[in-house]
Amino acid sequence: MKTWIRTPGGRSAPTDAELTAAWQTASLLLGYPDEGLLARRPLLGQAVAALPPSLGEPLGRFLDHLDATPLAQLAADYVATFDHRRRCCLYLTYYAYGDTRKRGMALLRFKHAYRAAGLVLADGELPDHLSVVLEFAATGDRREGRRLLLEHRAGLELLRLALAEAGSPWASVLDAVSATLPPLDGDVREAVARLAAEGPPEEEVGLAPFDAHAGHPALLPEPVVGARK
Structure with missing residues (x-):
């Protein structure tokens, strides 16, 4: 007999396998759209079809958009959305700390969490990119990844x-x-209401060695020999 775990609203909570599939799929869909994403489309469709409606339906809507939109347009929309809109930033610590000194320490906490799971970032990407955090939650350490998302x-x-x-x-x-x-x-x-009203803190400082650049972030097992393209 199966024991169901339910949320306070009565909806069955996702299983660990469903969380893994949802987080991995979302990680890929929030990366820069390229030919690799299109190549994974059939597998993504299979994964989404097996998810409960609360997870599968919204992901399915994006897959429908992916099917209907030329890749060049999708890429242009991605840049316009995430690179040119201050409130649509994919770097999670930006919302709490802006470009302040405190953000540098927050980024180190992400790096330490990844290293504890035997993972390091490829490509010099900032560790708080939502795609990275979701990939870590799906394939690295589910409990620690969930903690970072909740934090x-x-x-x-x-x-x-x-x-x-x-x-x-x-x-x-x-x-x-x-x-x-x-x-x-x-x-x-x-x-959320406070962030919406006030925005992130302001204090322009360097975040070296955490210098973000274009491209899809990735987590690799230690040690990193080269960047994954």
């Missing part, structure tokens, strides 16, 4: 709301990510 839940929700307000197809991917986490409590709702 930055306010920023995650602000990103989701900003994408929805902009009418972005990527809002559906964030809907699925949010559905893998517990319902929002009062404290998180207040934090």
